[in-house]
Amino acid sequence: MHDFKRTNKISGVRWLKEPIHNLKISIKIKPHDGVLSLPKFENYANFSDTGNAESFDQTEEYTFKWQEKVFSLWEMQRYSDVHHCITDTELTYHNMLNDLEYVPSKVFTYVHDDNYKPLPLNHVRKRGNKILDLSSCFEKLNLNEKIERTLLKQTSSMGHLFRSEENLDVGNEQWMAMHVVFDSSDYNEDSQLVFKQEAVLVSLYYNTTNNYLLVCPDENQLELNPYCAETGTGAPLGRHYSVGLRFQEQEEGEELNVLLNKLHKKWEKKHKQLVNFCMPPLGKKVYHLTLEILTAAEFEADELYVEYTIKIPEEIQCKDPLHGRTHTSRVLRSDEGEEWCFGHIVELALEMDAVADPPSLQLFFEAISTDWWGRHRTEGYSYFALPLQPGSDNKRLSCSRPEELDRVEASSRRFFVGGCNLIKDLDVLAQPQLQDANFIFTTTGSITLRWHSISQSPLPGYSRPYFRPETSGRSASALLLGAEAVLRQYRRAKAKLAAATRDFRDHDGSGDAPSLTDS
Structure with missing residues (x-):
């Protein structure tokens, strides 16, 4: 018999006197086994020998910083696959998981960029079809009438001391949110997600305009008034937990580092106004290229996005990312036909020797479609050798898709599983002689590009050294x-x-x- 009694959760408000980034959120959680659950004899024997109660304590404690992202197991599985990452935040999480090693946690967090729940300004409480915001709540308090009834209208000045904020402009307030969540999902033996279920332990809303913090629920103690972890439908999960908030003291020298960083930013801002132009190094030539993936047309499937890969010759140096993808676009139908719009911009800064002629860049594009079942199909490949010549130009690239020689088998495989990856090396597109004889290319759609290129080089006979503020x-x-x-x-x-x-x-x-x- 389990005693799953729901505990009343009370929200709290705190006016902050310290920076919000010093906030620490502490969560203590333990299983709730009920009143009839007794310790085993083995545990009691260990307790008698050691003389402490650690063997009976199953409490787990988790500490989080403000806006610290901690991943659950199903989040790590989702964000590890780049095909599941569409938004900029999801792509950022994908890069984080690739760059660093993260351990999944049963108690994880949703930060402000996750947009997990509406902010207080958007939805405070619903009554029927009417949505109440903070301003309407202040109006319903009506403190003046209560004070006047209490004081029997003896003085007119006392009422102003307890007057609510009538001119509170909540429409211009800015909020930041953070949620600490317990992962109660079901996984199979291979740690694959079977059933997703989670419970919000605490939600924090920080008002950046007026510098106060809403905590739902408020702080408590695990021994005296624990909270019961519940799902969104109110089902108990057999866990009791407590919430604690504290501000971490700044270490010695941290305030000095913050001050130096602010001074450095001001110096950079002022220096950019003084030095507007820097010449390239002597004997070097710099190219600035802006490439824009405009549209796609004449493809069969919808929900298209384009992946691009740029290969730079060895004599050219480039520090910008050379691989990426556009957002997923839906078809736009008009009298002229069907079209997918992207407008994705790629900016590159290239540096090479001034005496050599600039070689061409190798651009590889792959148009990929998605469907409601989550299958990603290759709709076509395209290759283009972009010359590094100053000026502006645009080009429409035709795309082709590799298919197996047996068209019936290729059509069946493409319909059921999305086809197969026949091209292992993109250099086949640039050098057709490397093509495998086991597949053929079929013409599909087209991709439209536009690019702008400028070059910088030292003036002939110019021996005066240039000033670089970096070093x-x-x-x-x-x-x-x-x-x-x-x-x-x-x-x-x-x-x-x-x-x-x-x-x-x-x-x-x-x-x-x-x-x-x-x-």
């Missing part, structure tokens, strides 16, 4: 080279003056040559 060492060497250039000009001017006054000195017969300081 102080280079700027110091530039100043020394500038001083040497000025000294060479001074010596050249002195030699010209001595040559011009030689005839005058010989005609006068005096051996004294005028000095530069006589004038």
Whole structure:
């Protein structure tokens, strides 16, 4: 027999005096086995020997920072596959899981970017079809009438002391949210998700405008007034938990680091206004390329997105990402036909030797469609060698899809499982002679591109060193080279003056040559 009595959860409001990023959320959770559950004899024997109660304590404690993202097991499985990541936040989580090693947790978090629940301004409480916001709640308090009835209208000034905020403008308030959630989902033996279920333990809403924090539910103690973990439908999960909030004290030197960072940002902002242009290094040429994936047309399936891969020659240096994908687009039908719009922009900064001719960049595109069943089908590949020439241009690329020689088997495989990946290396598109004879290409749709390219190089005969604000060492060497250039000009001017006054000195017969300081 289990005693799953629901505990009343009370929300709290806190006006913050410390920075919100120092907030620590502590969750203590333990199983609730009921009043008839007794400890086993083995546990009692261990307790007698050790003399402590740790053997009976099954309490687990979790601590989270403000806006700290902790992943559950099903989240890690979802975000590990890039095909499940559509929004920028999901792609960020995918990169986080690839760059660092994360351990899944039964108690995880939803941060503000997850948009897990509506903010307080959007929905506070529903009564019928009417939505009440904070301003309507303040109006329904009507404190003036209560105070006047209590004071029997003895003084008119006392009522102003208890007047509610009539001019509160909640429409301009900004909120940040964070939720701590317990993962009670069912998984199979291979840790694959079978049934998704979770319970919100605590929700925190931070008002950035007025600097206060809403906590739902408020702080409590696990021993005196624990909360019962429940699903969204109110079903108990057999867990009791407590909520604790505390602000971490700043370590020594942290305030100094914050101050230095602010000063550095102000210096960078002011320096950008003073130095608007920097020349490329001597002997180098810089190219700035803006590539835009505009539209796609003439494909059979809907829900299209385009993956691109850019291969840079060895003599060119580039630090920008060379692989990515557009968002998923739906077809737009008009009198001119069907079209998918993307408008995806890729910006590259390329650097190479100024004496060499710029080689072309290799651009590979793959149009992929999705369906309601989550299958991703390759609709077509395309290749384009983009020349690095200054100017603007656009091009429409035709796409082709590899298919097996047996068209019946290829059609069946494509219909049921989305086909198979016949191209293992994209270089086959650039060099058709590497093509395998086991498949053929079928023309499908097209992709429209537009690009803008500019080049920067030092002026011919320009020997004055340029100033780069990134490194102080280079700027110091530039100043020394500038001083040497000025000294060479001074010596050249002195030699010209001595040559011009030689005839005058010989005609006068005096051996004294005028000095530069006589004038």
